[in-house]
Amino acid sequence: MIRFLLLFSRQGKLRLQKWFMSVSEREKKKIIRDMTTTVLARQPRSCNFLHWKDLKIIYKRYASLYFCLAIGNQDNELIALEVIQRYVELLDKYFGNVCELDIIFNFEKAYFILDEFLIGGEIQETSKQIVNRAIDASDMLQETMEEYMSKPAF
């Protein structure tokens, strides 16, 4: 089971966080700090796996963004790496050539996509088409509602 997913930039700025386990705010902050410092300190040709307490940390860098995933002790590291890969592909498909800025400015969209892909720490849907269809369906609703309320909000 996936315990949490963090996205952070090369400068250590958090871009996205999703927790699938119950942790206090203080603990979260500590984990985020630990993760950014250890992952950013890794040498370029090291392996993508780390240990943190009894969890396994899988991380991968895409351009300026690090994706960092924590999984349980019995889980498969390589498939976790592919979870990250698939998420990036999903983002890419949705935003079209995704970049860090897309995620910064539309982070709620990134969360929506994540919610269709992972649920409660498990893979929900692996098909790109189906995830996108689900997102599009919700977005469509949004579009039509927005058209309907096209007048200024205030």
Add this chain to the structure above:
Amino acid sequence: MSDVVEKTLTALPSLLSLDSQSGSTKLSSTSKLGNLIRGITELTSKHEEEKLIQRELVSIKEQVSSPNTSMRQMKELMVRAIYCEMLGYEASFSYIHAIKLAQQGTALEKRVGYLAVSLFLNESHELLLLLVNTVLKDLQSTNLIEVCMALTVVSQMFPKDMIPAILPLVEEKLNHPKEIIRRKAVLALYKFYLIAPNQVQHIHNKFRKALCDKDPGVMTASLHIYLQMIQENPEGYKDLTASFVTILKQVVGGKLPMDFNYHSVPAPWLQIQLLRILAFLGKNDQSTSEIMYEVLDESLRRAEINHNITYAILYECVKCIYTIHPKSELLEKAAKCIGNFVLSSKINLKYLGLKALTYVVQQDPKLALQHQMTIIECLDHPDLIIKRETLELLFRITNAQNVTVIVEKMLDFLHVNKDDYTTINLVGKVAELAEKYAPDNEWFIETMSTVFSVGGDVMQPDIPNSFLKLLSEGFDSVEEDRKLRLFAVDSYVSLLQGEPGKLPQRFLQVISWVLGEYSNLREELEAATVLRLLAKLLDMKSTSSETKSWVLMAMTKLCDGGAGVSVAREVCETYGSSLDTVLRQRAQELQHLSQDCELRARVLPRDASLEPLEVDSSLSFLDGFVSEALAAGAAPYKPPHQRQEELAQEKALSLQPYGLSLPISMSSCSIADRQSPTLLSVSSGLSGDSPDLSHKGSSTTLKLDGVKRVWGREGYLAQKELVEESVHVEVPSPLRSPSQQGEADGLHSQTPTPVSSPQPEQEKQQLASSLFVGLGSQSSVCLMGKSESTTQRFRRKAKGPVSSSGASEQISNSLVSTPSTANNLLCNNLLDATITSDLAASSLEQTSEPSQVPAAANGTCDVELPDSDMKESSPSLIRDNAVVAADPALHEDPDKLKDLCLSSHLPAEFSGLSHSEITPLCTNQSLDISACHLQKEDSLALVVFMYNSSDSDIQQILLELNSIELEVACVCDSPVQEVKSDSVAVCWYSLTVKRPSVHVEVVGVVSYQFPAGTPQSAQFSYKLPLTSFIRPLTVSTEEYGAMWLDFSHDTKQKLTLISDGQEPLTDSLNVLKKKLQLHVVEIIGMEGIVACRLVRDQPCLMHCRLHAGTLSVWLRSPVPDLPDCLMYHCQRALQEH
């Protein structure tokens, strides 16, 4: 694909040059969020950022609380609040508005509302309760997207207590025509299963329906639940094996729609899930394993493409093959596969290869030999993670011959490692290896010294504890003991003469204890010298007060008149008036005892550590003091959980549906309601711990032995080390002759110091030969046979009675960890500033001293020893090809005649009791093992029959039973050693529950030998429901009331009522009484109270109330998990009725 993504990401101009073309259409750069984000990136200092965000938060707060803000604006505000929280600033004021948005907004606003809720709150947050209604409404919505949103949020977080409210609606969704809804519903149920398994028990058949769903996505989702359930109870799902195999076959064969492909590999996630399930099902089960051999072979064959994802499948496949019952052909292929991983140039695969090797090396040490050069390369790998994994592997193959090299490598690693968690783990391993395989005294002491200095204050406390125990108990030879202790003293004296300031506190404590205890062994060493060295420690600023009290204790043992007294006097002057009461007491003791040699000899006798020590764990000698204090108006003691409860009640919303009704309706009892517990506490404060007092008024059969003590709760619970759980193989090495020893030493001395050498290759070869000694082919043969032939240098002496209870184990541990906890407790609780030396002296006599503790701890090691033997021997036994591990279900045709025959062999003492059906457990060639159980008042008796159907006698029978949940004690007078031809031998055991679980299991291993034959062994298991251990508990309503408030573990649930009669409550309770042997204490109107105990003497109380056609049941017990397990059985009992 990944390359494309990576390229586009890198091609992006530097951060936030907003004129870039790509994706700019989607940047809501004009929005408020956009402004905020840009504002932040333009700032240069953290301080400025903080100011900006605070301003932002103030403005958000203002707007969200304004009544004029529309939902649409609210949505935008929430997004900004989420952003602020992500940056680490709290926006808790917005939580309630997020819930409101989810509740009141239109679909698109709702979506943001739900997102904000799921990001802001965690499972235990109070506000989550407010979401329940919204979720209920949305689940019933006709809009699919709203239903999806509700299910999504439910499967992320939902208050445990509220699951029953929405469960029917979620269940209904399992039949929804849309597969996405069905899938989400299954995942929601999975979540419920994880957080409250009891609540979804009744819908297990629906999980099966989901497993058979026509949509593969829904089926995949249901596998999450099955993986979890099968992991917990593989026996219950063996019948599904064939289905899982068929599914996997279809997936591997490419029968799924293209949608499920990932990089042209069919449904890899599904494959891995199935492989994990199969591994659980096939473990230790030959017949089940046989079903899956073919599909595993095919999976290995199909996974050809050189892509990460196929390696992921291969890795899981290999793990599965090595977990299930072995098949040589598959093992060969799997071993080759591991080879590909290990030899891969990709570092991730190499890492996994090492992990796989670590996993399989227990069964196949030769595999490590094959890859020794790679392993050596990895040992010097620049990536610490790889290095660590290699050490883990080496740890598994350590034996007496290579221990020095491996431990050296581990210590090297420890010196560079920065991560505490790894240090703790590795330090434990080094200590374990050192204790097990130490070649000589010097090496052992030196290694342990390094462990203590490196492990410092983060290591598990039982490492120093067991080290001290080892030193004090000694081994088989007195002379060896003396040498070891002497060497320890020497090396510690020289450490103290160096720079003791750098040593960790724990190490200093060990040093002071050893010096206090054994420095007299070194005759030329004067006590005064040691005293001075110790006194120096007291003066150091860095020394903690705990360490200081260890030091003072050691000094007390040493001040033997002469020059020592003056040092002691000096110290006493300094610490006699310390503000720390413990230190002051120690100083007082030192002062008195240094002056009074006679008293000292009585309190701290030399060589007294061998006498057993009795500890009054109940502190009953304090009863007089307590009652005096109470009489003088002191507040009665309340156990921590009660205090917490009261605190919580003052602060929080009352979430208990019927918290107050019970005590009010029982107005006759003396304990008033929960909110004024003073009355009650007076009685419990007195009665909880001193049985004489509590029983003075009533001569009931109430037994409270297992009940939590009010006084004397052990403050310190020894933590078992995680490391110990990992099963490891001991590669047996025959007792070494001196020449062999020399050889091994020689190897060690040959071990080259790494770095800069002209012949690195040769060095590696040498290292390899020293690392992999003892892993040859003969040893792997031995591995299958017997495992007891290891030379364990520090094998602990067996002494003292075996029956040492868990409680005394804890106490002894706690005593070793700090000097006399009991004394500390005394000071802290009872005496503030006015400590009289009289009291100190008397308490000294009554309680224990660290010097004597190890004697009390003797029993502990005896208990541990067989246990660890068991662990070590079981893996090899399981893998033995001769094993027929059968479970009762496979032999459902018990021969009635034989049953009758066997029952005539029941021991005479059970003649009056009715026994369960005699179940055959396993048949191995000519030995048939069957068992039955009988319920006794205070335990459950398990009778094992061994029937020898062959013509020759079976000899050297060794029957060992073990259980995770149960305490197993053999009660027959002499263990059975042989069974004559065609006759039956009987052993019987007394079982009591150690750790409650819904079902408990006893696992047994029997090994035996025919006169002319090789040793054989067989394994079996016997499963029992917890209900066999439940007995009625006869208490009065008053006693019930008193106990109720004392118990801290509880669970509540609504159960179905038996409503076919006139009085549903009485009927239901009678069913429970009949089926589960509960005692109905009283029924008052709509409520009933029931009591029972788990053998022996672990009470559990039940309160039932009729409520809206259901039975609200509340169970409480001092034992964790007991209420949950009992709830399960109550539910079953009522449903089956």
